[in-house]
Amino acid sequence: MYEIIRKEQLSDAIVMMEVKAERVAKSCLPGQFVIVKIDERGERIPLTICDYSREKGTVTIVFQTVGVSTHRMGALEQGDFFRDFVGPLGNYCEWIDEPAEELQKKKILFVAGGVGTAPVYPQVKWLHSKGIAADCIIGARNQSLVILEDEMRAVAENLYVTTDDGSYGMKGNVNDCIKKLVREENKSYDMVVAIGPLIMMKFVSLLTKELGIPTIVSLNPIMVDGTGMCGACRVAVGNEIKFACVDGPEFDGHLVDFDQAMKRQQMYKTEEGRRYLKEKEGATHHGGCGHCE
Amino acid sequence: MDVLKRVPVREQDPAVRAHNFDEVCLGYSLEEAKAEADRCLKCKNPKCQTGCPVNIDIPRFIGKVSEGDVEGAYHVISEYSALPAVCGRVCPQESQCEAKCIRGIKGEAISIGKLERFVADYAREHELRPVVQAEKKNKKVAVIGSGPAGLTCAGDLAKNGYDVTIFEALHEPGGVLVYGIPEFRLPKDTVVKSEIENVKALGVKIETNVVIGKSVTIDELLTEEGFSAVFVGSGAGLPKFMGIPGENANGVFSANEYLTRNNLMKAFTDDHDTPIAAGKKVAVVGGGNVAMDAARTALRLGAEVYIVYRRGEEELPARVEEVHHAKEEGVIFKLLTNPKEILVDENGWVKGMRCVQMELGAPDASGRRQPVEVEGSDFTLTLDTVIMSLGTSPNPLIVSTTKGLEANRRGCIVATEETGCTSKEGVFAGGDAVTGAATVILAMGAGKAAAKGIHEYLSEK
Numbered sequence: 001m002y003e004i005i006r007k008e009q010l011s012d013a014i015v016m017m018e019v020k021a022e023r024v025a026k027s028c029l030p031g032q033f034v035i036v037k038i039d040e041r042g043e044r045i046p047l048t049i050c051d052y053s054r055e056k057g058t059v060t061i062v063f064q065t066v067g068v069s070t071h072r073m074g075a076l077e078q079g080d081f082f083r084d085f086v087g088p089l090g091n092y093c094e095w096i097d098e099p100a101e102e103l104q105k106k107k108i109l110f111v112a113g114g115v116g117t118a119p120v121y122p123q124v125k126w127l128h129s130k131g132i133a134a135d136c137i138i139g140a141r142n143q144s145l146v147i148l149e150d151e152m153r154a155v156a157e158n159l160y161v162t163t164d165d166g167s168y169g170m171k172g173n174v175n176d177c178i179k180k181l182v183r184e185e186n187k188s189y190d191m192v193v194a195i196g197p198l199i200m201m202k203f204v205s206l207l208t209k210e211l212g213i214p215t216i217v218s219l220n221p222i223m224v225d226g227t228g229m230c231g232a233c234r235v236a237v238g239n240e241i242k243f244a245c246v247d248g249p250e251f252d253g254h255l256v257d258f259d260q261a262m263k264r265q266q267m268y269k270t271e272e273g274r275r276y277l278k279e280k281e282g283a284t285h286h287g288g289c290g291h292c293e
Numbered sequence: 294m295d296v297l298k299r300v301p302v303r304e305q306d307p308a309v310r311a312h313n314f315d316e317v318c319l320g321y322s323l324e325e326a327k328a329e330a331d332r333c334l335k336c337k338n339p340k341c342q343t344g345c346p347v348n349i350d351i352p353r354f355i356g357k358v359s360e361g362d363v364e365g366a367y368h369v370i371s372e373y374s375a376l377p378a379v380c381g382r383v384c385p386q387e388s389q390c391e392a393k394c395i396r397g398i399k400g401e402a403i404s405i406g407k408l409e410r411f412v413a414d415y416a417r418e419h420e421l422r423p424v425v426q427a428e429k430k431n432k433k434v435a436v437i438g439s440g441p442a443g444l445t446c447a448g449d450l451a452k453n454g455y456d457v458t459i460f461e462a463l464h465e466p467g468g469v470l471v472y473g474i475p476e477f478r479l480p481k482d483t484v485v486k487s488e489i490e491n492v493k494a495l496g497v498k499i500e501t502n503v504v505i506g507k508s509v510t511i512d513e514l515l516t517e518e519g520f521s522a523v524f525v526g527s528g529a530g531l532p533k534f535m536g537i538p539g540e541n542a543n544g545v546f547s548a549n550e551y552l553t554r555n556n557l558m559k560a561f562t563d564d565h566d567t568p569i570a571a572g573k574k575v576a577v578v579g580g581g582n583v584a585m586d587a588a589r590t591a592l593r594l595g596a597e598v599y600i601v602y603r604r605g606e607e608e609l610p611a612r613v614e615e616v617h618h619a620k621e622e623g624v625i626f627k628l629l630t631n632p633k634e635i636l637v638d639e640n641g642w643v644k645g646m647r648c649v650q651m652e653l654g655a656p657d658a659s660g661r662r663q664p665v666e667v668e669g670s671d672f673t674l675t676l677d678t679v680i681m682s683l684g685t686s687p688n689p690l691i692v693s694t695t696k697g698l699e700a701n702r703r704g705c706i707v708a709t710e711e712t713g714c715t716s717k718e719g720v721f722a723g724g725d726a727v728t729g730a731a732t733v734i735l736a737m738g739a740g741k742a743a744a745k746g747i748h749e750y751l752s753e754k
């Protein structure tokens with residue numbers, strides 16, 4: 001059992017939890033993920049690692065309450081437990097193995113979309129701890145969905161915030177901001193790391209390809225075991241089929257087949273949505289809501 | 294009674310069981326078991342025992358059953374095996390112990406598997422546990438993976454007094470016994486849980502949610518966590534796909550995924566959250582035991598199911614009993630058929646599979662006749678789900694994170710058959726991680742050999 005030692009509501013539907021998980025906290029690095037399972041009947045939910053403390057033996061996760069399992073998880077409070085918490089899974093960021101002096105010379109731009117800000121944060125923080133400066137863009141639909149802004153500001157060289165509706169920061173999407181930085185402010189970047197919704201990563205990758213900037217994206221597809229056994233997380237990268245759990249989760253954004261990944265993401269949407277509605281409305285659920293037949 | 298014939302075992306009616314997940318085989322009653330045991334010739338030189346990968350003294354346990362001493366029979370079996378209720382259900386006895394039975398020369402071999410199952414079930418129902426009497430040795434051994442190889446190795450080491458901890462990557466112990474083999478062949482809450490409890494009763498600790506190579510490495514177990522030896526029984530690995538067009542469409546699964554969702558995550562029950570896109574018209578590609586399990590699972594979830602296999606009936610690698618059960622339940626066999634392409638609709642979902650007829654040509658190096666395509670015989674199956682059951686390739690995780698642990702060209706860990714010894718001192722391995730996908734009992738045999746190897750290694754050290 002894994003205790004929740006701190007819970008914070010980051011927005012209406014985004015929750016942050018610091019969880020006691022000694023083995024994961026001891027060995028995890030930026031870029032990796034965990035799988036959590038609330039109880040006996042819960043799903044195995046893959047979540048990126050937002051932060052960790054080797055001293056306290058804790059790992060911080062951030063998730064959006066979208067399906068039945070994440071809604072149940074969101075209802076947990078400080079002092080409650082997850083039945084299962086396994087990791088770290090997947091590979092840590094490739095650049096972590098690069099010598100610090102090489103990394104010093106690189107100018108990296110991080111692009112975080114919505115909940116994707118959570119997995120970007122430990123990467124920027126890790127670089128900051130080695131004295132390496134990096135810029136970061138946080139994009140969200142509106143102000144209430146901008147998360148971890150203060151934390152990010154403390155570790156990023158320059159932080160830019162964009163909102164689709166202009167309710168906070170620059171009005172527009174992350175691509176508008178990238179264009180502004182590169183084309184108007186003449187900033188040059190050696191690498192872009194983009195983490196967020198698939199559609200955002202797709203369009204960032206299209207833009208950076210045009211701009212000639214190598215780009216890394218982090219995928220979080222449907223998976224079951226997270227150790228290579230089920231193959232649910234397969235994704236087309238270049239001409240190859242990769243398993244996000246053992247080959248990723250980070251891939252070359254210019255090679256990922258995002259359209260296929262988006263279709264695969266939909267696979268259980270209806271089943272999961274149906275199950276949630278059935279649970280919520282019980283015997284009163286007879287359809288007609290537009291979400292199911 | 295005809296001594297040449299077996300006492301038949303009761304089974305659920307095929308028409309009924311095709312719609313539920315209850316166990317197919319109902320097992321012997323005490324009277325039936327005694328009658329079957331009485332058929333044993335009690336050979337002076339028992340061939341059956343040589344056919345058993347864990348070398349169970351079969352005539353001795355059958356003799357006890359025949360006397361009505363089921364408890365005694367249980368203690369005979371548990372000297373050799375930690376998982377008799379599992380083995381009695383899923384071992385391919387017809388090609389092992391029963392294949393060597395002298396009674397089988399003229400008549401039908403003794404139903405050794407069904408008798409083993411009867412004894413193990415009796416023991417569970419009467420709460421009999423294996424007896425431990427070993428003196429505690431002050432040495433820690435780590436076992437990686439809680440499948441058949443790991444449980445057997447851990448059980449044998451604990452019987453020898455070692456302080457054993459099993460590390461399991463998933464949230465439940467049991468490996469393939471819980472994620473792979475379905476409920477209707479191997480009930481989880483009764484049979485599997487109880488066998489694992491028996492291993493724990495020997496003093497074995499199980500730590501779930503630990504991925505060796507990620508959460509902690511083998512080198513760290515040996516240096517920082519004080520383990521004197523490690524057994525790697527991490528299982529088969531990554532599912533294979535065919536590499537045909539359309540394979541990444543929604544509705545194409547590996548058998549591993551389909552079975553894991555259903556068995557481990559219990560998607561077939563209403564009160565578990567994990568979904569499964571069960572399908573209405575399902576093709577399972579492959580002809581092994583895993584393919585039969587996937588097909589019979591899809592059938593129970595309400596689908597019309599095809600097995601698509603490129604060779605003929607005789608070449609099906611699955612156990613005859615499994616093929617027979619699948620047919621009885623209504624699985625349709627499309628033999629000498631090979632998929633060419635998965636057809637995908639505009640939303641990215643499977644809508645069919647283009648296949649081609651095959652015929653058997655000349656035998657290849659392995660002696661099996663090679664299937665070759667019949668030109669112009671393409672046809673299309675209308676489907677919404679395809680399950681690929683083509684075997685696995687090794688998971689590189691442990692080899693790539695353990696210094697000095699050698700793998701062969703295919704990526705399997707290199708280990709000796711007699712002792713499980715690997716290229717790295719103190720590290721032993723066995724089961725599917727070494728051989729590639731095989732059977733429960735072969736993995737148990739390897740776990741047993743490695744336990745002996747580890748005991749010898751630590752005794753000399």
